Amino acid sequence: MPKNPNFILGLTYFGQHDSCAALLKDGLLIAASEEERFSRIKYDRSFPEQAIKFCLNRAGITINEIDRVGFFWQPWRGIAKKIIYATRGLPASLDRGTKNSRILFDMLSARRIFRQKTGYKGRFYFIDHHMTHIASSFFSSDLEKSAILSVDGSGEQTTCWLGEADGQKFTSYSTVKWPNSLGHIYSAATQYLGFNIFEDEYKVMGLSSYGKPEYLDEFRKIIRSDGNASFKIDLSYADYQYSKKRWYSDKWLRKFGPNRLPDEPITKVHQNIASSIQSRLEEVILELASYTINRSGLKSLCLSGGVALNSLAIGKLSKSMIANKIYTNSVSGDSGCALGTAYYINHIILGNRERHPLAHAYWGSEFSNTEIKDTLNKSSLNYTILENPAKEAASLVSQRKVIGWFQGRSELGQRALGNRSILADPRNRNMKDHINSKIKNREPFRPFAPAILKEHQAEYFDWQSPVPFMTEVHTIKKDKQELIPAVVHVDGTGRLQTVDKEVNPLFWQLINEFFQLTGIPVILNTSFNLRGEPIVNSPRNAIDTFLKTDLDNLIIGKFLVKRQ
Numbered sequence: 050m051p052k053n054p055n056f057i058l059g060l061t062y063f064g065q066h067d068s069c070a071a072l073l074k075d076g077l078l079i080a081a082s083e084e085e086r087f088s089r090i091k092y093d094r095s096f097p098e099q100a101i102k103f104c105l106n107r108a109g110i111t112i113n114e115i116d117r118v119g120f121f122w123q124p125w126r127g128i129a130k131k132i133i134y135a136t137r138g139l140p141a142s143l144d145r146g147t148k149n150s151r152i153l154f155d156m157l158s159a160r161r162i163f164r165q166k167t168g169y170k171g172r173f174y175f176i177d178h179h180m181t182h183i184a185s186s187f188f189s190s191d192l193e194k195s196a197i198l199s200v201d202g203s204g205e206q207t208t209c210w211l212g213e214a215d216g217q218k219f220t221s222y223s224t225v226k227w228p229n230s231l232g233h234i235y236s237a238a239t240q241y242l243g244f245n246i247f248e249d250e251y252k253v254m255g256l257s258s259y260g261k262p263e264y265l266d267e268f269r270k271i272i273r274s275d276g277n278a279s280f281k282i283d284l285s286y287a288d289y290q291y292s293k294k295r296w297y298s299d300k301w302l303r304k305f306g307p308n309r310l311p312d313e314p315i316t317k318v319h320q321n322i323a324s325s326i327q328s329r330l331e332e333v334i335l336e337l338a339s340y341t342i343n344r345s346g347l348k349s350l351c352l353s354g355g356v357a358l359n360s361l362a363i364g365k366l367s368k369s370m371i372a373n374k375i376y377t378n379s380v381s382g383d384s385g386c387a388l389g390t391a392y393y394i395n396h397i398i399l400g401n402r403e404r405h406p407l408a409h410a411y412w413g414s415e416f417s418n419t420e421i422k423d424t425l426n427k428s429s430l431n432y433t434i435l436e437n438p439a440k441e442a443a444s445l446v447s448q449r450k451v452i453g454w455f456q457g458r459s460e461l462g463q464r465a466l467g468n469r470s471i472l473a474d475p476r477n478r479n480m481k482d483h484i485n486s487k488i489k490n491r492e493p494f495r496p497f498a499p500a501i502l503k504e505h506q507a508e509y510f511d512w513q514s515p516v517p518f519m520t521e522v523h524t525i526k527k528d529k530q531e532l533i534p535a536v537v538h539v540d541g542t543g544r545l546q547t548v549d550k551e552v553n554p555l556f557w558q559l560i561n562e563f564f565q566l567t568g569i570p571v572i573l574n575t576s577f578n579l580r581g582e583p584i585v586n587s588p589r590n591a592i593d594t595f596l597k598t599d600l601d602n603l604i605i606g607k608f609l610v611k612r613q
Contacts, residue, residue: 056114058104059181059391060163061121061383063155065202066092066247069380069387070100071412071461072108076395077405080107081412081461083384086586092248093583096166103414112167117398119174119390120163121181121383124156126205127227131292134228138291146292174398176390178204179354180219182381185389186353187214188396190376191406196345198338201354201383202232202247209354211278211337213345217396222344223278228290231330232356234272234282237289237296238326242319243309246296254361255495257327258540260320267304268329277340280333315494331362339371348373353389357381357520358463360544364521368512379410379462379518388461409552410466410518413459414586421606424588432608439555442604443562446474446572450601451488453577455591456555459584464519465576466546467500467556469584469591471600473573475499475533480573487599491580497573498544499525499536502560505570506547509533519546533571546574 054074062068062084071081080103085091087099105112135146155162160173182199197219199210209225227233236246239253274280286304289296302308309319334356342350350372357363357377367375380388395401425432435441438456445452451473460466471488473480485493498519499509507513512523522542530537537543550557564570577594578584585591588605595603595610603610 055116056108056110057391057394058101058115058118059121059387059389059394060097060101060118061387061390062094062096063152063159064094064122064383065152066094067382067384068094068097068100069384070097070104071387071391072104073391073395074108076401076403078388078407078412080104081388082414082459083461083583085583086413086459089583089590091581091583096162098166101167112169115169115171117172117174117394118163118169119176119394120159121176121386121390122156122159122178123175123205124153124159128153130206130227134290135292138288138293141294142292145294149292174390174394176393178386179207179210180393181386181389182353183210183214183219183351183389184393184396185385186351186376186378186381188392188404189378189388189407190351191404192349192351192374192376194347195349195351195376196341196347196372197351198341199352199354200231200334200337200356202230202236203227208232209280209337211341213341213347214351217400217402219397222341225279228284228287229280229282230289231272231280231333232354233289233296234287235326235330235356237287237301238322240295241297241301241305241308242323243311243313251358252492252495253323254327254359255538256315256320256323257361258324258538258542259494260317260322260324262325262328263321264305264325265328268325272329272333274333274336276336278337280337327361330356330359331365334362335366335369335371338366342372350375352377353381353385355382360520361522364512364523364542367514367521368523374514377518377520378407379460379464379466379520381520382463384462410460410462411458411468411553412461415458416588416606418606418608421588421608424592425605425608425610428592430592430610431613432610435604435607435609438604438607438609439559440562441609442472442559443566445602446472446563447566449474449477451480451484451599453591453595453600453603453605454559455577455585455588455603455605459586462518463576465574465584466517466519467548467553467574469577469586471575471577472559473535475536475571475573476567476569478534480535484575489575489580496538496544497536497575498546499533499571500546500548500556500560500574502557502564502570503547503549505564506545509571510543510545512545515547515549516545517547517549517552519544521545532569536571536573
């Protein structure tokens, strides 16, 4: 008699951001998605009701067929220290302290609320936050052994975990405890520069290339490291530890001058501060990674945690050649903890040894051409049916058209990797400004990613190892920069995505068709969304975004919609 499959549901919710659900069937990932894709609330932290429903529907099961459920936090740990700091920050911390208390209360109630909302009666686990980060990265890789580095804003008590993974065993070398936090001090700089914490840190990364690290010595005093396994934050520059609304202190203002307001111009000083905090982050990450790799004696490193989303730092870490392989998946931030929670239960708690490395990030929603057609008809849009969507898309892009491209299953993570993308011609020098101002409605300094055929990567980049998840920034060769100026950042780099024919044949075909037409095996790829909105998930989302923007065309499934 055949054995019933084992289903494990991993969850993140009620944190600061990024609610998500991920479902394993006998250890194999079959569905995962952030709640924001359904709710249309960017970085949605609420209970992931729609993401859970999606996972169950994808598997064709009910909640009663789930064997085990995991939550990405052990909220009772680390409470005392955070309460003490919040109390010291009164009365200025009252508003944010109240919000943080509500978050803590919600997390403590996570199991009860899950059972109430779903009727689930089975086993429910609270898993250590950094363990879920580590499990997400290591168990999605093809590595049997690896050095491990997990760095984020804060777990229950830990902000940085260094160690190694060997099969089913994690061994810790060292940890850094909150409030010493690379993630939070970088967020403090983000807020000081006029951006939003937990949302806009990547803007600081992009802005950093426009400046020079003139304040690096100051940031070396603010972020002090021992050159090995630890660092300390000079907390006299920070107010995040006190649960205050403003995360930087008066001393920070005396050192660097007045903060930038969101609508104020960006000056050279702002660019230089961004460059300085970015440079210091890169130095410390390299020290931590070097220590971990040297102590482990291994030649591979798995990275996880929100700080691993800093693709500029990860690219430089790779180029340092301290390891033969540096791996991070498409969801190193907190949404990836849903995946990590499920993996941790499967591999650590249950001891299952069989591994299923992730070759791609396409684990979200998918819609048939019939469903797409019905939505188009309800929208009263004129459309044509395409025999070859990839060929038509390449032709339009080669004619300087900017298109919305909606195909297959949506990506897991904050980066569009060719299924929910806006695509454009990288040869057009004005294309970057056009998309930023007329389509995405975002800051002019922000760059766009070059998606390149895997076979041609070495011709265009100084880096030859594949980067399938757009997780690393690398230098574009000087003789190629003039050929693809729309995807070359001010410092001559690009956030690389290598496209493999075996992984995403349709997107590969599109770029290859563009290559046949133009001689350029690269296309400009950015996420299909407006500023402040999640990436589109459904045909309805794609159509709405198309109608709100100056996109020239929309290719959705096998249908072409032109601007009327």
